[in-house]
Amino acid sequence: xxxxxxxxxPASEITPRNIFLNRRSxxxxxxxxxxxxxxxxxxxxxxxxxxxxxxxxxALSTDEAQNSYEDITTYNxxxxxxxxxxxxxxxxxQLTTDPWTIKVGGLVNNPREVGIxxxxxxYDLEERVYRLRxxxxxxMVIPWVGISLASLIDKFDVQGSAKYVAxxxxxxxxxxxxxxxxxxxxxxxxxEGLRMDEAKHPLTILAVGLYGEVLPKQNGAPxxxxxxxxxxxxxxxxxxxxxxxEEEPTATWHKQAPREYGFYSNVNPNVDHPRWSQKTERRxxxxxxxxxxxxxxxxxxxxxxxxxxxxxDLTKFF
Numbered sequence: 352x353x354x355x356x357x358x359x360x361p362a363s364e365i366t367p368r369n370i371f372l373n374r375r376s377x378x379x380x381x382x383x384x385x386x387x388x389x390x391x392x393x394x395x396x397x398x399x400x401x402x403x404x405x406x407x408x409x410a411l412s413t414d415e416a417q418n419s420y421e422d423i424t425t426y427n428x429x430x431x432x433x434x435x436x437x438x439x440x441x442x443x444x445q446l447t448t449d450p451w452t453i454k455v456g457g458l459v460n461n462p463r464e465v466g467i468x469x470x471x472x473x474y475d476l477e478e479r480v481y482r483l484r485x486x487x488x489x490x491m492v493i494p495w496v497g498i499s500l501a502s503l504i505d506k507f508d509v510q511g512s513a514k515y516v517a518x519x520x521x522x523x524x525x526x527x528x529x530x531x532x533x534x535x536x537x538x539x540x541x542x543e544g545l546r547m548d549e550a551k552h553p554l555t556i557l558a559v560g561l562y563g564e565v566l567p568k569q570n571g572a573p574x575x576x577x578x579x580x581x582x583x584x585x586x587x588x589x590x591x592x593x594x595x596x597e598e599e600p601t602a603t604w605h606k607q608a609p610r611e612y613g614f615y616s617n618v619n620p621n622v623d624h625p626r627w628s629q630k631t632e633r634r635x636x637x638x639x640x641x642x643x644x645x646x647x648x649x650x651x652x653x654x655x656x657x658x659x660x661x662x663x664d665l666t667k668f669f
Contacts, residue, residue, distance in 0.1 A: 404476055404560045406496045411554060412480035413651070418491040422636040424567050428485065429588060430536050431520070431527040432569070438529070439569035445526045446589070448573045457594035458513040467573050471559065474498040478563070479556055481579035483586070484618050484650050490632045495577050496560030501551040509595050516550040517600035518543045518576060519592035537603055543587040544600035544614070545578065548659055554579055554652060557590075580652040585616040613669035617660070618650035622669045 429439040453470060456462035476496050484490040504516070522540035524530040530539050549555065558577045559566055566572040571588025578585050584604050594600075604612035611625050620630045631643040649656050660668075 402564045404496050404563055404565060406476040406478040406560070406563065409477040409479045412478070412494075413482060413492060415480075415482070415492045417480060417494055418636045420562050423491060423493055423561060424569060426491075426635055427569050428583065429529075429569060429571070431529045431539070431541070431589075433529050434536055442528055443568035443572075445528075446521075446523075446568045446572070447526060448568065448589075451573050451591075453574070453590060454592045455507050455594075456592070457517070457596050458510040459595050460508040460510060462507075467559075470503070470574070471498065474502060476559070477556075479554075479558075479577070479579075481554075481577060482650050483577075483579065483583050484632055484646065486582040486584060486612070486616075486624060486629070488627065488629070488632050489635050491635050494562055495556065495558040496563065496566075497556040497558035497577065499553060500555045500557055500576070501553065503557065503593075504547075504551055504595075507595075512597050513595035514547055515596050515598070515600050516545050516547060517592075517594045517596050518545075518587045518590055519594075520587055521589045521591045537607060540591075541587060541603045542600065543576065543585060543602050544596075545576075545585075546659075547595075549578065552656060552659065554655060580618060580649040580656045581616045582618055584612070615660075615665075615668050617665065617669065618646065619648060619665055619669060620646040621648075622666055 425440045426436045427439040428436070429443065432439045432442040451467045452464050453467070454462075454464045476498060478494055478496050480492060480494045482490060482492055500516075520541040521527070522530060524539075529536065545555070556577050558571070558575050559573060561567070561570060566575065571586075574590050575588040576586050576590065585602075599614060602612075602614050602616075604616075605614045618629075623629050630646055632646050633643050634641060647653070
């Protein structure tokens with residue numbers, strides 16, 4: 352798998368996880384967790400030990416240097432909790448994630464509402480180290496823990512007429528201060544969509560953890576989408592509904608500003624955002640004077656996913 356060329360931050364700049372975990376109780380104190388019980392059934396739990404996830408390393412991972420746990424959990428876009436990068440870590444502890452259910456419907460032969468435990472039962476968790484690039488021009492390398500979305504698609508007996516998968520995020524203003532704003536940044540709930548072949552691609556996962564532990568609330572607990580060749584806003588967080596549909600579904604940012612955010616949202620350095628270039632990016636955690644690096648087509652995953660877009664005008668379908 353291609354690797355970026357960028358200065359690797361010295362170890363002195365990366366907070367050791369044990370030290371950071373000891374001083375982040377304000378974030379994790381109320382977090383619910385997903386654990387694998389001895390029976391193989393996923394259960395929700397509250398204690399710190401239950402936050403640990405058993406995951407096997409995936410051959411699909413990049414070998415690039417990973418961002419620190421602190422980078423990943425304190426620098427986020429999650430507008431349901433505020434527009435500042437630190438707002439999710441500050442306010443997401445208000446979110447109740449236990450119990451959690453997801454409604455699966457649309458063009459499926461067995462639509463139903465499932466708990467997070469049932470959704471994950473029977474699958475081995477994998478650690479996938481993926482790049483994530485934000486359309487704002489920054490990027491990270493994150494060790495996600497999750498399962499392939501394709502395996503869940505097969506589980507729900509999707510009808511042949513389904514061409515897209517639509518996702519919806521939780522709408523709960525009582526716990527999400529960004530949704531209570533007098534002048535909201537976005538229409539709620541946040542929604543996203545993928546073409547069926549994108550959803551079934553082996554790289555596409557539903558993530559339930561990172562760094563071997565249950566997913567923190569500010570990162571989209573208890574379950575979020577991760578599509579590594581697309582801009583980060585495509586990776587919808589705190590999913591409560593998955594629907595299989597025939598027509599292209601609404602995507603929040605595409606609806607909000609279609610000239611700036613295409614439905615496909617593929618990382619493409621040749622298609623500039625109307626207000627800035629996408630040709631370079633800043634790797635978070637590289638220190639105060641870290642150099643910008645060249646942005647790679649499809650975020651460096653062109654070899655794996657380029658065939659999905661053959662014969663498409665990627666300046667029109669962006």
